[in-house]
Amino acid sequence: MASARVLLLEGGPTAVTLAAVAQDIGVTHTNLIHHFGSAAGLQSALMGSMVEDLTRALDRAVARLRTDEGAPMELVNAVFDAFDAGGAGKLAAWIVMSGDLSHLDPVRAAVRGLVEAIQEKLGDIDPADAPQVRDAVLFIALSAFGDALIGPPLRGMLDQDADAGRRVVAGLLAQSLPRAAKG
DSSP, X not given: OHHHHHHHHHHOGGGOXXXXXXXXXXXXXXXXXXXXXXXXXXXXXXXXXXXXXXXXHHXXXXXXXXXXXXXXXXXXXXXXXXHTTTOHHHHHHHHHHHTOGGGXXXXXXXXXXXXXXXXXXXXSOOGGGHHHHHHHHHHHHHHHHHHHHHHHHHHHHTTOOTTHHHHHHHHHHHHHSOOOOOO
């Protein structure tokens, strides 16, 4: 799985082949066929492993948010790290391009947990403001996804440093979340 992940992150989905993984880890193509059944089996196992990693990263973001350490920048960093270094950006693009969105089902609970953690952090908010929290999670995730896929060249075009997108999202997040209801 580690070899397949590196191939995905360095070369994209088309680089994840049984032959490439076999060569990288020093086994025969036949050994991998025996273990995974096919290239699709290998790719499915890789997607499953990376989805588990993304879910754990989101769960860690929720845990940090439920402590005093969970400031907007900490939350943004956790999600951006999962999509960038963790490979979730390329994984999500691969899953969407494959057309089999069922691979994303395990992420659903983690995303909903993130919404709930933000709502808990805000305390007593007006129920009418609850959709803003879902909007904020959507904004963070879409921004992290985009940054993972096109961030470096886009930031270069705009003469921005590597953390520019994270700072923008954290700043907008702090401004856009609803305030606790006045009692």
